[in-house]
Amino acid sequence: MKSKIIIIAAIVMLIAIMGYMAWDLFLSAPPEAKNPWEYKVGDLKRVDSSILNYIEMKPFKPEMEEVHGVDVDSSGTIYVVGKNRVGIFGRDGNLKNSFPISGIGTCITMRNQLIYVGILDHIELFNMSGDRIKRWKRTAPGSVITSIAVNGNDVFLADAGNKMVYRYTAAGKLLNRIGQKDTVQNIPGFVIPSPYFDLAIGKDRTLWVVNPGRHSFEHYTMEGHLLNSWGSASNSTAGFCGCCNPTNFALLNDGSFVTSEKGIERIKIYSNEGVYRELVATPEMFAEGVKGLDLAVDPQGRILVLDPAKNQVRVFVRK
Amino acid sequence: MPTRRVFLQNLIRGGILAGLGLLTGSLVFRSRKGGTCRLNISCNACSKNGSCTLVPAFETRQFVWQLDPSKCIQCGRCATECVHTPSAVKCVHVYAMCGYCDLCGGYFKPDTKTLNTGAENQLCPTSAIKRSFIEDPFFEYTIDENLCIGCGKCVKGCGAFGNGSLQLQIRHHICDNCNECAIARKCPAGAFSRVPATSPYLLKGFGKQPLSGDKTGGPESF
Ligand code: SF4
Ligand code: SF4
Numbered sequence: 001m002k003s004k005i006i007i008i009a010a011i012v013m014l015i016a017i018m019g020y021m022a023w024d025l026f027l028s029a030p031p032e033a034k035n036p037w038e039y040k041v042g043d044l045k046r047v048d049s050s051i052l053n054y055i056e057m058k059p060f061k062p063e064m065e066e067v068h069g070v071d072v073d074s075s076g077t078i079y080v081v082g083k084n085r086v087g088i089f090g091r092d093g094n095l096k097n098s099f100p101i102s103g104i105g106t107c108i109t110m111r112n113q114l115i116y117v118g119i120l121d122h123i124e125l126f127n128m129s130g131d132r133i134k135r136w137k138r139t140a141p142g143s144v145i146t147s148i149a150v151n152g153n154d155v156f157l158a159d160a161g162n163k164m165v166y167r168y169t170a171a172g173k174l175l176n177r178i179g180q181k182d183t184v185q186n187i188p189g190f191v192i193p194s195p196y197f198d199l200a201i202g203k204d205r206t207l208w209v210v211n212p213g214r215h216s217f218e219h220y221t222m223e224g225h226l227l228n229s230w231g232s233a234s235n236s237t238a239g240f241c242g243c244c245n246p247t248n249f250a251l252l253n254d255g256s257f258v259t260s261e262k263g264i265e266r267i268k269i270y271s272n273e274g275v276y277r278e279l280v281a282t283p284e285m286f287a288e289g290v291k292g293l294d295l296a297v298d299p300q301g302r303i304l305v306l307d308p309a310k311n312q313v314r315v316f317v318r319k
Numbered sequence: 320m321p322t323r324r325v326f327l328q329n330l331i332r333g334g335i336l337a338g339l340g341l342l343t344g345s346l347v348f349r350s351r352k353g354g355t356c357r358l359n360i361s362c363n364a365c366s367k368n369g370s371c372t373l374v375p376a377f378e379t380r381q382f383v384w385q386l387d388p389s390k391c392i393q394c395g396r397c398a399t400e401c402v403h404t405p406s407a408v409k410c411v412h413v414y415a416m417c418g419y420c421d422l423c424g425g426y427f428k429p430d431t432k433t434l435n436t437g438a439e440n441q442l443c444p445t446s447a448i449k450r451s452f453i454e455d456p457f458f459e460y461t462i463d464e465n466l467c468i469g470c471g472k473c474v475k476g477c478g479a480f481g482n483g484s485l486q487l488q489i490r491h492h493i494c495d496n497c498n499e500c501a502i503a504r505k506c507p508a509g510a511f512s513r514v515p516a517t518s519p520y521l522l523k524g525f526g527k528q529p530l531s532g533d534k535t536g537g538p539e540s541f
């Protein structure tokens with residue numbers, strides 16, 4: 001009886017050993033190798049969020065594909081453009097109107113009861129009901145219109161494809177080009193490695209344009225004379241990171257700048273002299289690799305961030 | 320009763336023999352796995368004939384191994400797992416996508432204070448990337464393939480902070496087109512596949528384009 005038990009135990013052990021050998025040989029996963037050349041990009045993005053003076057409020061979804069542009073008018077109405085659609089929203093994100101456009105809307109602005117929409121290489125004008133009033137001719141071969149600003153009778157277009165700003169009349173007549181390299185006037189020329197190129201009209205009715213490849217803001221008269229510039233390249237919070245930043249900006253009501261970056265995804269504020277003031281949102285609040293966080297500031301000073309990764313308009317308010 | 324005992328004795332002997340057989344087999348298999356055969360097969364032709372005829376035969380096949388940069392997560396295994404040292408995987412530069420940036424995320428370490436070519440500023444562990452001034456503010460970055468080990472560090476930096484123009488690719492003038500690519504076996508991203516030898520590169524953003532200096536040929540486009 002005793003030997004029987006020993007034999008059975010031996011057989012069970014043998015089967016177990018053979019089973020283990022077979023598993024080890026064919027099924028077990030190799031141990032995870034450590035990467036000796038690992039580049040921990042995430043370490044650059046760690047920021048203590050307790051230093052923030054802004055908090056995020058409830059976001060809203062514009063319910064359209066591929067969002068690219070956001071703007072706010074003086075009443076607080078929010079305009080969003082994306083692929084094939086424009087959406088008009090109340091202050092709280094409630095949909096007021098929505099209408100189709102033919103193509104990928106790259107940027108949007110509303111002035112004088114007219115909605116200006118950049119559609120890749122040209123712009124179209126709509127009334128508040130969504131009826132198309134006008135379609136302007138293509139700006140130039142290879143144009144990619146990434147920003148529109150209206151100042152009285154002047155319409156400024158940022159063309160990332162041709163690395164140029166165009167000044168038009170409201171009727172669509174080209175007046176002058178701004179930002180071409182000119183050594184006599186000390187204009188360095190726009191450097192735009194990726195299709196992010198933003199502009200805005202300042203409080204004093206002058207023009208601010210980002211020169212992303214030089215990590216700077218350039219300040220121009222309407223006629224295209226360079227007044228001054230500011231900005232520096234750095235991965236530290238005070239500078240603009242990567243190859244080409246900031247990707248987008250908006251002006252706060254006191255004339256200071258809100259900026260967004262790619263690479264290290266963050267929203268920051270600079271004074272109107274270009275001195276770094278504070279962080280509004282840290283990289284950890286955004287999906288890794290998100291690019292083109294368009295910005296707008298409403299009359300109450302709320303900062304609206306159009307997040308293409310989450311397909312949301314995100315709202316940040318001062319604590 | 321004795322018949323039963325004999326049966327059980329035979330069963331135990333059989334079991335032990337089978338166990339020993341499995342153990343020996345697994346050891347032989349393991350030694351083969353870590354062996355030097357580039358094709359990873361146990362034909363032993365090289366020991367009999369003194370030379371391998373299979374590697375050149377495989378090179379003339381119509382498909383070659385390539386990795387898809389859009390799947391690659393820069394895990395470092397392209398540098399460590401290839402049967403070649405340094406690896407047949409190299410960083411290639413897709414100039415058409417490059418911004419020729421002064422502050423290149425693939426060239427500079429993230430904490431670089433002054434943008435110059437000092438070794439302490441360079442991200443590449445082997446200084447395989449050369450930076451040359453073109454005109455203000457543009458710089459060109461070229462890869463010295465003799466120095467590149469395919470670690471992917473620059474690829475990660477360029478993807479995170481730039482346009483992603485630095486990409487890893489198997490260079491076919493170095494690759495033996497092994498029967499089973501040793502890196503493909505370990506790649507955590509499943510980035511490897513066989514592609515037609517007539518279009519042996521998979522460059523992100525620009526589809527399949529030939530690079531210079533390949534056995535597989537094709538016009539020079541870089
Ligand atoms: S093994 Fe795969 S994931 Fe790792 S570096 Fe090579 S291609 Fe990229
Ligand atoms: S960082 Fe690595 S992959 Fe890039 S060039 Fe240097 S050795 Fe090659």
Ligand code: SF4
Binds near residue numbers: 407408503
């Ligand atoms: S096929 Fe062979 S030589 Fe080519 S990359 Fe893979 S392991 Fe290296």
